[in-house]
Structure formats: C-alpha cells, structure tokens
Amino acid sequence: MTTQVKIARILNLLALLALLGVLSGSLHLQFGQGEPPCPLCLVQRSGMIALAVGPLLNLFTGIKVRNYAFAILAACVGGAGSVRQILLHIATPGDPGYGPKVLGFHLYTWADITFLIAVIGIAILLMWPGQFAANDRGLLGSPGAMRVLTITVAAWYSIYLVAMTLFIIPMCGVGMCPADPPESTYLPSNGAWLAIGGAGILSLLIGIISNSRMRRR
Amino acid sequence: MHVLWIFLLWIIVFIGIFWRQRWTLPLGLVGLIATVVFLKMNMDSSIPLNF
Numbered sequence: 553m554t555t556q557v558k559i560a561r562i563l564n565l566l567a568l569l570a571l572l573g574v575l576s577g578s579l580h581l582q583f584g585q586g587e588p589p590c591p592l593c594l595v596q597r598s599g600m601i602a603l604a605v606g607p608l609l610n611l612f613t614g615i616k617v618r619n620y621a622f623a624i625l626a627a628c629v630g631g632a633g634s635v636r637q638i639l640l641h642i643a644t645p646g647d648p649g650y651g652p653k654v655l656g657f658h659l660y661t662w663a664d665i666t667f668l669i670a671v672i673g674i675a676i677l678l679m680w681p682g683q684f685a686a687n688d689r690g691l692l693g694s695p696g697a698m699r700v701l702t703i704t705v706a707a708w709y710s711i712y713l714v715a716m717t718l719f720i721i722p723m724c725g726v727g728m729c730p731a732d733p734p735e736s737t738y739l740p741s742n743g744a745w746l747a748i749g750g751a752g753i754l755s756l757l758i759g760i761i762s763n764s765r766m767r768r769r
Numbered sequence: 770m771h772v773l774w775i776f777l778l779w780i781i782v783f784i785g786i787f788w789r790q791r792w793t794l795p796l797g798l799v800g801l802i803a804t805v806v807f808l809k810m811n812m813d814s815s816i817p818l819n820f
Contacts (some may be wrong), residue, residue, distance in 0.1 A: 591772070591811040592808070592811060594772050594807075595804055595807060595808045595811070597777065597803070598772075598775055598776070598800070598804040598807075599804065601776075602777045602779070602797060602800060602801055602804070605782060605783075605786065605793075605797050608783075609786060609788050609793065609794065612786055612787070612789055613789050618794060619794070622794055622797055625798075625801055626797075626801060627802050629804050629805055629808075630804075632805070632808060633804075633808050636808065636812065690789070692789075706783075706786065706787065709783065710780075710783050713776065713779055713780055713783060714780065717776040717777060717779075717780060719774065720772055721773065722778060724771070724772060724773065726808075728771075729772055731811075737799075740803075743799060769789050
C-alpha cells in the first residue's frame with residue numbers, strides 16, 4: 553500500500569468524524585433539547601447520511617473515483633434542502649428562523665456550510681490521482697488501528713441511522729411529516745450527551761471486537 | 770412517499786457497505802433520488818423558490 557493511499561484513508565476518516573460531529577449536534581438538539589427535525593431537516597439528514605456513504609465505501613472497498621462522485625451528488629442533494637430552508641426563512645419578513653442558533657447560525661445554515669465544504673474538499677481530493685493508481689481494495693484486509701477506527705465510525709453511523717429511523721415513526725406516523733413538529737424532550741441535556749457518548753463507546757467496542765475476530769480468521 | 774422508507778433504504782445501503790456488496794452504490798443513488806422527490810413534495814409554500 554502506498555503512502556498516498558494511507559493519506560487518502562486518513563482524510564476520508566477525518567471527514568467521517570467531522571460529519572459525525574454535525575450529526576451528534578443535531579441529535580442532541582432533538583433528544584436533549586426537544587427540537588424535533590422538520591421535513592426539510594430530514595432531507596438534510598438524509599443528505600448527511602448519503603454523504604458518509606462515499607468515504608465509508610472508500611475505506612471498506614478501496615479508494616475509487618465513483619465513491620467520491622457519489623459523495624458530491626449527496627452533498628448537492630443535502631445542500632438543495634438546506635438552501636431551500638435558508639431561502640424560505642429569508643423570503644418571509646420578520647421570520648426568526650427555525651430552531652435554536654448554534655454559534656450564531658441556524659442548523660440548516662451549518663448544514664449548508666458542511667455540504668459546501670464537502671464539495672470543495674472532494675474536488676481538491678480528486679485532483680490528486682496517486683490515490684487511485686494503487687488499485688486499493690480497502691482496509692478490511694489490513695489489521696490495525698485504522699481498521700478499528702473505520703469499523704467504529706461505521707458502527708456509530710449505523711446506531712445514529714437506526715435511532716433517526718425509529719424516531720421518525722412517532723413524529724410523522726404513517727403520513728406526511730408535520731411542517732412544524734411539536735417539541736418533545738426525550739432526555740435531559742446531559743442525558744442526551746451521555747447517550748451520544750454511550751453510542752461512541754459501544755461503537756468502539758464493536759470496532760475492537762470485529763478487528764480481533766478478523767485477525768483470528 | 771414517506772420519509773421512513775428513505776431512511777430504511779439508507780439502513781439497507783449501510784448493510785451493503787458492511788458486506789461490501791456491488792449493489793450498494795446503485796441503491797444509494799435510488800436513496801438520493803428518493804430524497805429529491807421528498808424535497809419536492811415539501812415545496813408547498815407560495816414563495817417563488819420552488820423548482
């Protein structure tokens with residue numbers, strides 16, 4: 553494996569960790585502060601999940617141009633949702649925006665910034681052909697810290713995805729989701745952070761156990 | 770279209786990632802198209818920003 557593939561893997565992993573941070577913040581707002589996601593927020597969440605698919609495939613199956621291309625498409629879809637929501641609140645005079653602000657911006661503005669950074673970052677990565685020349689087949693065959701971290705991150709995303717999916721049912725039922733869903737707090741603020749940390753620890757355990765089982769085979 | 774199906778689709782895509790299946794990326798594209806359809810369905814206000 554070349555150094556270029558190693559660097560590309562680290563960059564993909566860092567991108568996944570940054571995206572996990574954004575998703576953790578939105579889940580904390582939902583479960584800890586009683587701010588359920590609106591329909592456009594769900595579009596952006598779907599875009600974030602899709603955005604993670606490209607880097608995860610790069611790590612699991614090898615660095616490929618098509619995985620980066622998929623991530624760009626995902627960022628465009630998620631970005632369309634967040635731009636729509638930004639414009640919606642700009643177009644209505646006196647509109648305070650939806651949900652609380654984090655560091656001066658609403659979550660949909662942060663989502664748009666995230667999607668934009670993703671497109672720019674992937675475009676820069678695509679200018680570097682050395683990572684594709686090595687015919688990488690993914691890191692599942694190579695034991696070590698990177699494999700543990702990759703499985704940990706993938707498991708963490710999976711836990712978030714299942715939690716998001718389960719909580720769509722009480723929020724939307726079997727019909728259309730309400731445009732302005734009622735506030736409902738599931739956990740105290742610290743409890744929500746503990747749940748997020750617990751998901752991380754559980755994912756790390758899954759990563760360590762999977763890594764040792766793969767080594768034994 | 771119910772948003773629940775989109776998220777269930779993403780769960781299947783993640784299973785595909787773990788099992789390194791060839792259908793993962795095409796199914797992901799279906800998920801993206803479904804997300805765009807869901808976005809379009811929620812463009813119901815009268816502001817001139819609908820596409």
